[in-house]
Amino acid sequence: MAYNYFKGIPELPEYAREKQKRPKLIAVVDEDNCTGCQACVPFCPVDCIEPVSNEKYEFPIIPPVQVRHNECTGCQVCARVCTKMTWDAIRMLGTETFEDNYTMKID
Numbered sequence: 290m291a292y293n294y295f296k297g298i299p300e301l302p303e304y305a306r307e308k309q310k311r312p313k314l315i316a317v318v319d320e321d322n323c324t325g326c327q328a329c330v331p332f333c334p335v336d337c338i339e340p341v342s343n344e345k346y347e348f349p350i351i352p353p354v355q356v357r358h359n360e361c362t363g364c365q366v367c368a369r370v371c372t373k374m375t376w377d378a379i380r381m382l383g384t385e386t387f388e389d390n391y392t393m394k395i396d
């Protein structure tokens with residue numbers, strides 16, 4: 290039987306929702322590792338993944354993506370999609386660890 294390469298990849302959300310409570314995890318894109326393929330973008334249930342602004346990098350031409358961290362629910366969908374479909378460029382950090390590393394408060 291053929292291997293199901295899409296096993297574990299969730300359905301695309303029908304519409305964008307909003308974060309309801311403080312998450313346990315936050316998604317962080319390793320921009321140096323991200324190809325900018327945007328495969329993860331439509332899977333995010335709260336639509337909080339976007340390309341970085343064109344001004345940030347002279348190269349590459351295709352900008353990597355970033356997460357609007359305070360909107361992230363920590364669902365891990367993007368990390369699964371990236372790992373399974375493309376490149377493994379998203380790490381899930383514990384919210385306290387994220388806050389310490391990025392000196393940013395998550396609601």
Ligand code: SF4
Nearest residue numbers: 323324326327329371
């Ligand atoms: S799927 Fe992975 S490599 Fe592609 S844009 Fe998203 S984080 Fe970057």
Ligand code: SF4
Nearest residue numbers: 333361362364365367
């Ligand atoms: S973990 Fe990824 S898919 Fe889930 S809300 Fe955060 S950025 Fe979106």
